[in-house]
Amino acid sequence: MKAVVKTKHAKGMEYKEVPVPKIGLRDVLIKVNVASICGTDVHIFDWTRWAQHRFTPPRITGHEFVGNVVKIGEEVTRVKVGDRVSAESHLTCGDCYQCNNGYSEVCRNFKLLGVDHDGTFAEFLVLPEHVLWKNDQKIPDEWATIQEPFGNAVDTVLAEDVAAKTVLILGAGPIGLFTTGIAKACGASLIVVSDPNNYRLAISKKMGAHIAINPRRQDVTHVVMEATKNNGVDVVLEFSGNNQALNQGLRTITPGGRISILGIYERRVNIDLNKDVIFKKIRIYGITGRKIFSTWYKTSRFLSAGLVDPTPVITHRFPLKDYEKGMKLMKDGKCGKVILNV
Amino acid sequence: MKAVVKTKHAKGMEYKEVPVPKIGLRDVLIKVNVASICGTDVHIFDWTRWAQHRFTPPRITGHEFVGNVVKIGEEVTRVKVGDRVSAESHLTCGDCYQCNNGYSEVCRNFKLLGVDHDGTFAEFLVLPEHVLWKNDQKIPDEWATIQEPFGNAVDTVLAEDVAAKTVLILGAGPIGLFTTGIAKACGASLIVVSDPNNYRLAISKKMGAHIAINPRRQDVTHVVMEATKNNGVDVVLEFSGNNQALNQGLRTITPGGRISILGIYERRVNIDLNKDVIFKKIRIYGITGRKIFSTWYKTSRFLSAGLVDPTPVITHRFPLKDYEKGMKLMKDGKCGKVILNV
């Protein structure tokens, strides 16, 4: 089969022929229909410091997808041949303190699809049955593949409810943009989006932002304070991974408010804990992964019930072999979500 | 001034001339612009068993309104002359266990506006400043007066979040109809409304119901189970005050779900606690009043930010002197909310 493989400890990947993987008793073989590119894949392509530290070639990359089950192991019960599935990208252990306590999204022994286990940028894929999600028929393939990052957005927004609350979203990459749509669907009364990329700011308006600001041209704090009559926002959702944006966010939260943080930072961060967190009695939620599978149910319903239309975020499609074009677009920020047709 | 006064221990009220009330140090005199009729007022008009037990004539009735401050007591600081205000109808004591613990909506010594304190169906009204709510300029008078019952709906819906959840609403009186709009605005993925009144079911569709059913013609349980693929609904919101509807609601909740109950019952209720609550691990929320003032903030934002348009629910307007026409319409169920122009 054809697959995008990270073969060397160096920049780049290879589109090459590899053997179709074998399945075990509880595994499932899936024919991939559509995959999509995440920032993680770009890090691996670029062989950044994070990738050098975390990734061991050779490995097929990619973790977002939709496909059909073509073969199941003898002990498999959750799915059957023909089911159209996507999957949770965290292959959890099922037996650590976290898994046993209902927090498997922070399993201490998880393997990451496309990093620790061969990924989705391939014609076929093998996964253990316990991570599979059967897709709602109403959700088209291009929406099904983006459920994994959409789930990140769901958990970031819904760490607490946003109904009739004012919201600042920092960072308008694909997850920030999905978040904008979700906050809108869940009754946020004001949505301000901040991002230095005007292409993405334009999409944020389509997703429901009331105010879209470029922090290189406008003072975020000033805009937020004016829009909230000096109360500040009830909720900040941080996706930028930028220390300065984080501090803007903390500064603009109203006392008693909350911030959810999904963005990853290049280095340790520096914050005014006294003034911006303690004296304001702020709640900070670190967010990673998705609840398995309660977040998937929510994601599926946001998409299938017409509550969020992700179409404006899906900006480009390529055949799998042209994956490098997608990688480049993402580095340049001239895109929303990039789809790979397998 | 002119006012609608319950003068006797008997059916009916009188539209008559009464003195303009006096204010104390912390009180405010308000010129009423618009009031609206609640089911409670109809009970008082009809002199039902509840009213006979609870109400002592003579008293000006009504508790929903919007008006302008025309005079303030010497110690008043929260409002000034000219402010356009509505008010929390529970005149709380501020010093009981509940008030001191942040649950003043269940104050043990509250006085109810229009029942224990002269009400809003009058040209002028006196209220202590601590129950006043300054209205958002974007909210027109007809919307401002319905904030009090709208707040009941807010607290019923948001006892837990409804985002990407399936919801059954039992009872489509004005509060059930506001609730439909709020559930829609907060991201419910399926909204089923049940009411025997077809006039009101039609309004529920305008407010966002996906399915509107008449329980006299359709089996509620059957419809809900079909629409949810036999899972049942995550959330039931009960406004009917009907024991049979309550049991339908409990039966259709998915295990682990919740019900919020605002409806008032004619007598004690009979339920299958084992099967419908305990073995399904259901959470039941009794709902009364509104959080003072956090619910008012939410209400104001749902209305001012365009999240919920209550227009379809406001079906009739009368001058104050024709209040009896409104009372009659409400008894007949041939209306949504009835407005009284003062």
Added chain:
Amino acid sequence: MKAVVKTKHAKGMEYKEVPVPKIGLRDVLIKVNVASICGTDVHIFDWTRWAQHRFTPPRITGHEFVGNVVKIGEEVTRVKVGDRVSAESHLTCGDCYQCNNGYSEVCRNFKLLGVDHDGTFAEFLVLPEHVLWKNDQKIPDEWATIQEPFGNAVDTVLAEDVAAKTVLILGAGPIGLFTTGIAKACGASLIVVSDPNNYRLAISKKMGAHIAINPRRQDVTHVVMEATKNNGVDVVLEFSGNNQALNQGLRTITPGGRISILGIYERRVNIDLNKDVIFKKIRIYGITGRKIFSTWYKTSRFLSAGLVDPTPVITHRFPLKDYEKGMKLMKDGKCGKVILNV
């Protein structure tokens, strides 16, 4: 092997020789050391209406136990031979809406140990690995076997926190007594226990009750109101399964308080929903089973860290063959928990 088997559609059970059960790929064979009797077992013994409707002979009964793993299936990874284990009594399906949403305690397809699957009143027992709990070394066998009902108590108490709150416990059977110890350990400031059985009331005092009342001799409402300066209690925990007790409980809750209900009722219940729930804005939690395994972690810690000493509740021990003596004691209420040594 020897086992206690319900063999017929009639009152009674048989202590008889049966074959040692076989294991599948993901199953485990356990040698039982100690088991304990639950009210459910007494219902099955007595062949009550519930049992006739729910139970199909022949079946080995019992669901509380501790034992050692003696053999494991080829695919088993969670335990190894020699591990000292107990087990969650709900054999969940792992794939229904509830299991997938993190509420497997209300799995829609669960099988109950000792009812739908051969139970623990036997020398050997087979269980699927996913329900097994590895016991903390500090917990002796007699405490390990009662973790299952202790977990019911944990979830009933901790539906919301009880720290510095006043608590009324209705029903002082073994679970009500464990609950008393847990409420004490979690910082309840006042614990009132009500039960018509003086033997059990005496144990409740040892478990931490400040006030133990016999409702046949004292007015529960009066005692609670006096002890709480007429506020009522913040929390009611109901285990009696008695409609009258339930109503006493609802009546004595302070407005804004909560009740958790684990008791099972003989028939439908009758309550004053308006006065006792809605106008007081009460939260009602139906409780069943235990969170898998977060409740087990808590249970294990309450016992192993010395937070709750269940010794006063464990009143009788018999060899397995004398199980009928235990059944009789439980019917007579002249005991706390009854242990069966296998």
Added chain:
Amino acid sequence: MKAVVKTKHAKGMEYKEVPVPKIGLRDVLIKVNVASICGTDVHIFDWTRWAQHRFTPPRITGHEFVGNVVKIGEEVTRVKVGDRVSAESHLTCGDCYQCNNGYSEVCRNFKLLGVDHDGTFAEFLVLPEHVLWKNDQKIPDEWATIQEPFGNAVDTVLAEDVAAKTVLILGAGPIGLFTTGIAKACGASLIVVSDPNNYRLAISKKMGAHIAINPRRQDVTHVVMEATKNNGVDVVLEFSGNNQALNQGLRTITPGGRISILGIYERRVNIDLNKDVIFKKIRIYGITGRKIFSTWYKTSRFLSAGLVDPTPVITHRFPLKDYEKGMKLMKDGKCGKVILNV
């Protein structure tokens, strides 16, 4: 009357004669019986950078106390002459977004007793009635005066429940020590306390710490990981205001756990947000002040019901005129709480 007054923009205070203050319509005059010293008072005495920026002499200092009402304004209703009272130290405005939403502990316009309003280190004190707390008769004066800082501890511990959870407490000043007792009373299964001051570590053992460690001699992370079988703790409570301790705390939290932070830092802090918060999905609670008055109810019950005995924390008593001895002890850390008898 005699009072301790900060008279100059310089180090030190003066014990001097000043006029008894006058009361307004809603004010109360209190004869102070006992006061106690907070770290804030030491900052003001020492005229630290914070004090220079925040405090304007002349002003009577101190905010912890118990006393008796000796005179009330004409409009006062909450208390009467003779009541034994303490007070919330935040004189809230009652009309900002926070006060109106039920978060008055982060009122945007509050005045701090002993900083913005004449304080408690005096024979008499005037306060608006709305901040007064009537003391439970069972609580002696020395316990009543420490309810204010004890309330900080209550809110830090109970941001989420700690029942059957493992807890690390960083910093064993008076609030950290109260916290130790509260965590014990609320069912924490393991309490580790870390502080470089051995005098205070010894008190922490008396308050319920299972393990007391001096971070200058032992590796906090190592001790915690060993005591928790490498899981880390469920809960960290941070009072040290030390960036290094904060990072130790974050590092030792188990994925999915939480930290509450009350400690104040000398400067901005530096943390590894990715690794210690985001990838572990940690919840951070900034804590300040106390819920008015729900925290006061809890505090009162912890003390009056015998759940926490603060005696080991109260180490020194002085007459008011010897306040400087107390200030010195606190700077040297050779004390727990220091009481001033007025």
